[in-house]
Amino acid sequence: MTDVYKTMEEKKxxxxxxxxxxxxxxxxxxxVFAWLIKQHALLDFWESAAxxxxxxxxxxxxxxxxxxxxx
Numbered sequence: 650m651t652d653v654y655k656t657m658e659e660k661k662x663x664x665x666x667x668x669x670x671x672x673x674x675x676x677x678x679x680x681v682f683a684w685l686i687k688q689h690a691l692l693d694f695w696e697s698a699a700x701x702x703x704x705x706x707x708x709x710x711x712x713x714x715x716x717x718x719x720x
Contacts, residue, residue: 664683668675 664680665675668679673679
């Protein structure tokens, strides 16, 4: 089994464990909903990372400009 399939299987088992603990039937609709929630969380993560990278870039540019003017 490749790493990708192993990871997918682990995530499937984790979702099934959560559903069992919550005593909820894991229907195809709930699987899709869980996938959508995951995708939304990933989008939020990447948006946050992009904002942080932009901030770091702007900070670096201000620093370099200040150093150039002082030098």
